[in-house]
Amino acid sequence: MAAAIEISGLAKSFAHDPGPPVLGAVDLGIEENEFVVLLGRSGCGKTTLLNLVAGLETPSAGRILVGGTPVTGPGGGKGMVFQQGALFPWLTARRNIAFAARNRGVASAEADRLADELLALVGLAGAGHKYPFELSGGMQQRVAIARALALDPKILLMDEPFGALDEITRNEMQDELLRVWAQRRKTVVFVTHSIWEGLILADRILVMAPRPGRFVLERRIDLPRPRRRSDPALIALYDEIWACLRGDA
Amino acid sequence: MTRLERHAGTIGVVAFLLLWETAARLGWRNPAIMPAPSEAALAALTTIPPGVLAAHVATSLGRVLAGFALGAAAGVALGIAAGWYRPVALVCRPVVEILRPIPPLAWIPVAIVWFGLGEPSKIFVIFLGTFFPVFTAAARGMASIPPVILRAARSMDVDGLRLLAKVAVPAAMPDIATGLRIGFGLGFGVLVAAELIAAERGMGHLVMEARQLGQLGISVFGIFLIGIVNLVADHQLAAAIRRTVGRWHRF
Numbered sequence: 001m002a003a004a005i006e007i008s009g010l011a012k013s014f015a016h017d018p019g020p021p022v023l024g025a026v027d028l029g030i031e032e033n034e035f036v037v038l039l040g041r042s043g044c045g046k047t048t049l050l051n052l053v054a055g056l057e058t059p060s061a062g063r064i065l066v067g068g069t070p071v072t073g074p075g076g077g078k079g080m081v082f083q084q085g086a087l088f089p090w091l092t093a094r095r096n097i098a099f100a101a102r103n104r105g106v107a108s109a110e111a112d113r114l115a116d117e118l119l120a121l122v123g124l125a126g127a128g129h130k131y132p133f134e135l136s137g138g139m140q141q142r143v144a145i146a147r148a149l150a151l152d153p154k155i156l157l158m159d160e161p162f163g164a165l166d167e168i169t170r171n172e173m174q175d176e177l178l179r180v181w182a183q184r185r186k187t188v189v190f191v192t193h194s195i196w197e198g199l200i201l202a203d204r205i206l207v208m209a210p211r212p213g214r215f216v217l218e219r220r221i222d223l224p225r226p227r228r229r230s231d232p233a234l235i236a237l238y239d240e241i242w243a244c245l246r247g248d249a
Numbered sequence: 250m251t252r253l254e255r256h257a258g259t260i261g262v263v264a265f266l267l268l269w270e271t272a273a274r275l276g277w278r279n280p281a282i283m284p285a286p287s288e289a290a291l292a293a294l295t296t297i298p299p300g301v302l303a304a305h306v307a308t309s310l311g312r313v314l315a316g317f318a319l320g321a322a323a324g325v326a327l328g329i330a331a332g333w334y335r336p337v338a339l340v341c342r343p344v345v346e347i348l349r350p351i352p353p354l355a356w357i358p359v360a361i362v363w364f365g366l367g368e369p370s371k372i373f374v375i376f377l378g379t380f381f382p383v384f385t386a387a388a389r390g391m392a393s394i395p396p397v398i399l400r401a402a403r404s405m406d407v408d409g410l411r412l413l414a415k416v417a418v419p420a421a422m423p424d425i426a427t428g429l430r431i432g433f434g435l436g437f438g439v440l441v442a443a444e445l446i447a448a449e450r451g452m453g454h455l456v457m458e459a460r461q462l463g464q465l466g467i468s469v470f471g472i473f474l475i476g477i478v479n480l481v482a483d484h485q486l487a488a489a490i491r492r493t494v495g496r497w498h499r500f
Contacts (some may be wrong), residue, residue, distance in 0.1 A: 056406055075406030086401040088496050099415075103405050116253040131497040151405060 010062035026211030037202035045213020079153030094128030292466035316375025328387025378439035386428020390421030
């Protein structure tokens, strides 16, 4: 399969920040439609890695290819989902999604139609007229996913999108994301610090350690979805990852 | 809200007026110094033709709207620029910090020399009263946009002037709206003070002229008229904000 994302020798350090780089020289290849989870404690460089792929930050060294093209900035088929609070509060759910579509040149009427289609996809048909403050945390993140999809991206970059949700909503949203992903196949890079979240979602988990940010464990999960938290294979993986994370403390 | 709570405000107003009326009628004061509210209202309504009263209110409102419009436009524009572009902030801040604490009324003598005794000098002073709170609120609003909002916009490849106009300014609207309300209140206060000093019409002038003619009842009436007109105007502004920004933001 073609590589959707190719990262080689990628490093990032900040000018005002002495000490080891935030991200060491890392290499990573991600296949098309693969669901990759970056897992690690705060400050391990996982969000920095995501921002570099998104083109929101520039690397200190190395390079990133998305679909064979070097990343020079945002845009170009990269959709991003952030933690709660990234929707535009002055726009309704429908307008938030349409904003993204219009931004890539889709005409107004078509953008509205696409917004309604995506609202239905994330289970929010009929809630398009609501403003973000009128939506629950889980519903806001559904809109955020729909907004990212409105960019018609090849890759979806998700920065702890469910990190601010309660556990019940969070579990529901994981199922929801998998359902959407099954319908709209995308390459996904998903950052989290929840081990279980990674185990439920990922084709491949990469565990990261800080300073310099690097991969310390890589595990492929071939179990079919939906996965059960009681699956002995997942529990064994959980123990292994936890030992790895605890070890770098 | 219980029924009692719903009417609490009315009860307060009536109790206040009754207490004052009683105090005045029982002769706890010299009526030339402290007229009863009924005397004040009667004196004003019998002495001043309704048309003249309306003209005073209209003149004051016209001045405050003109000064407010200019001060708000300048304050919003410069505040947005200062909150968004660092060099603008660095240039503006010292000047603004020096001028801001000056009471706008201190400018009146200078304003009269610059603009004469007519409308422009009053409008200028109201402009000053409005400009600074609006400027400060707009600049703060722009500087305190949640970073994740801007990051989300940039991830959609929105930057430059589009980022400013389509994302940053709307995001700062709640702060700007609050600044407009504060600016209006200050502009109104400054207006009346300016009219006390130099004017031929307006509610401040009404208060001052009546005192000079020994008609203290009319002065007292004028003072309450100022309060009520300000209240109604502020209420309109607040309602306009609720209908727009208030649809998506909880103040």
